[in-house]
Amino acid sequence: xxxxxxxxxxxxxxxxxxxxxxxxxxxxxxxxxxxxxxxxxxxxxxxxxxxxxxxxxxxxxxxxxxxxxxxxxxxxxxxxxxxxxxxxxxxxxxxxxxxxxxxxxxxxxxxxxxxxxxxxxxxxxxxxxxxxxxxxxxxxxxxxxxxxxxxxxxxxxxxxxxxxxxxxxxxxxxxxxxxxxxxxxxxxxxxxxxxxxxxxxxxxxxxxxxxxxxxxxxxxxxxxxxxxxxxxxxxxxxxxxxxxxxxxxxxxxxxxxxxxxxxxxxxxxxxxxxxxxxxxxxxxxxxxxxxxxxxxxxxxxxxxxxxxxxxxxxxxxxxxxxxxxxxxxxxxxxxxxxxxxxxxxxxxxxxxxxxxxxxxxxxxxxxxxxxxxxxxxxxxxxxxxxxxxxxxxxxxxxxxxxxxxxxxxxxxx
Ligand SMILES: [Zn+2]
Numbered sequence: 001x002x003x004x005x006x007x008x009x010x011x012x013x014x015x016x017x018x019x020x021x022x023x024x025x026x027x028x029x030x031x032x033x034x035x036x037x038x039x040x041x042x043x044x045x046x047x048x049x050x051x052x053x054x055x056x057x058x059x060x061x062x063x064x065x066x067x068x069x070x071x072x073x074x075x076x077x078x079x080x081x082x083x084x085x086x087x088x089x090x091x092x093x094x095x096x097x098x099x100x101x102x103x104x105x106x107x108x109x110x111x112x113x114x115x116x117x118x119x120x121x122x123x124x125x126x127x128x129x130x131x132x133x134x135x136x137x138x139x140x141x142x143x144x145x146x147x148x149x150x151x152x153x154x155x156x157x158x159x160x161x162x163x164x165x166x167x168x169x170x171x172x173x174x175x176x177x178x179x180x181x182x183x184x185x186x187x188x189x190x191x192x193x194x195x196x197x198x199x200x201x202x203x204x205x206x207x208x209x210x211x212x213x214x215x216x217x218x219x220x221x222x223x224x225x226x227x228x229x230x231x232x233x234x235x236x237x238x239x240x241x242x243x244x245x246x247x248x249x250x251x252x253x254x255x256x257x258x259x260x261x262x263x264x265x266x267x268x269x270x271x272x273x274x275x276x277x278x279x280x281x282x283x284x285x286x287x288x289x290x291x292x293x294x295x296x297x298x299x300x301x302x303x304x305x306x307x308x309x310x311x312x313x314x315x316x317x318x319x320x321x322x323x324x325x326x327x328x329x330x331x332x333x334x335x336x337x338x339x340x341x342x343x344x345x346x347x348x349x350x351x352x353x354x355x356x357x358x359x360x361x362x363x364x365x366x367x368x369x370x371x372x373x374x375x376x377x378x379x380x381x382x383x384x385x386x387x388x389x390x391x392x393x394x395x396x397x398x399x400x401x402x403x404x405x406x407x408x409x410x411x412x413x
Pocket of ligand 1 (some may be wrong): 028029212
């Protein structure tokens with residue numbers, strides 16, 4: 001079954017099918033590990049977890065790379081404040097992130113490369129760009145020359161991107177030395193306590209955007225089948241990655257781009273720099289992990305969702321009720337209980353909902369409707385002779401949605 005979705009960069013419908021003879025190439029931009037992950041991160045990674053489960057459930061293989069950005073200016077600033085090195089802080093927060101994702105039942109990526117392990121590849125790529133005159137030096141920095149890439153991305157309009165996204169986020173530094181607002185820094189000078197690497201341009205560190213290109217191409221065939229992350233990465237990060245790919249390979253970085261909408265709190269995007277966030281751990285102190293998954297996925301990936309504690313709590317109550325209902329299907333001694341065919345028929349709607357515009361809200365509604373139908377049937381368990389078949393159906397569904405309907409949800413077999 002194919003997945004139809006709205007490509008957020010190209011602004012057109014795309015169809016993504018399991019490729020023949022090779023795994024699906026999925027690259028999701030990972031976190032910058034400088035502080036605890038928040039509910040906005042949960043939404044992004046749960047969204048791609050669902051995409052992955054959709055293909056795994058069909059028996060397709062998924063080559064999933066998700067990097068760990070372990071150096072960045074804000075990471076250095078926080079490490080300095082805490083009196084630890086950037087590396088110590090990065091490793092600590094990486095462990096915390098991995099722990100949080102496990103708590104949420106996210107299937108770990110196949111590869112989680114750290115950016116700091118790919119600096120030599122990044123330097124190599126900058127040299128190639130320089131040789132092709134797609135990068136220029138300004139002092140001890142190197143910039144990508146967006147005007148030198150003729151198609152300006154090809155699969156989207158750079159000008160439209162710029163006009164739509166030119167307002168910088170608070171705390172995000174502009175690049176005053178660049179010759180053109182579309183240009184971005186590839187290499188910049190640095191000194192301790194920032195990370196420092198030797199390079200043909202002197203001691204320094206890479207800019208942000210090139211790392212994902214280098215890490216993706218180390219593990220996956222390019223162009224990727226699907227590339228994504230949170231909506232805040234669309235510009236400038238994914239725009240820049242795509243230009244880099246045109247500069248290095250004359251083709252897009254990915255055939256498709258998918259972004260998950262923001263989680264907002266009080267009308268603003270949940271973000272560390274804005275100070276309006278709930279960490280995943282704080283949320284999990286209040287509600288259980290499946291309820292958090294349900295709640296943050298209960299709106300279309302294309303829309304934002306406002307995190308309201310009251311709604312999260314009522315999702316938690318609803319989830320426990322629903323889980324009891326599905327648990328109950330395998331209990332009891334009814335000779336004529338809930339027909340397993342009826343369960344199969346309702347569950348068949350769920351992958352179809354996902355296939356059409358990754359409609360997780362619709363899939364969750366179908367699950368709720370099934371639970372309501374079971375409750376209305378009023379006889380609790382499945383037919384005694386149908387239990388084994390029922391268990392299989394329930395297992396399939398919990399693995400597809402990552403929701404432990406009967407217990408722990410694993411990865412689809
Ligand atoms: Zn990235």
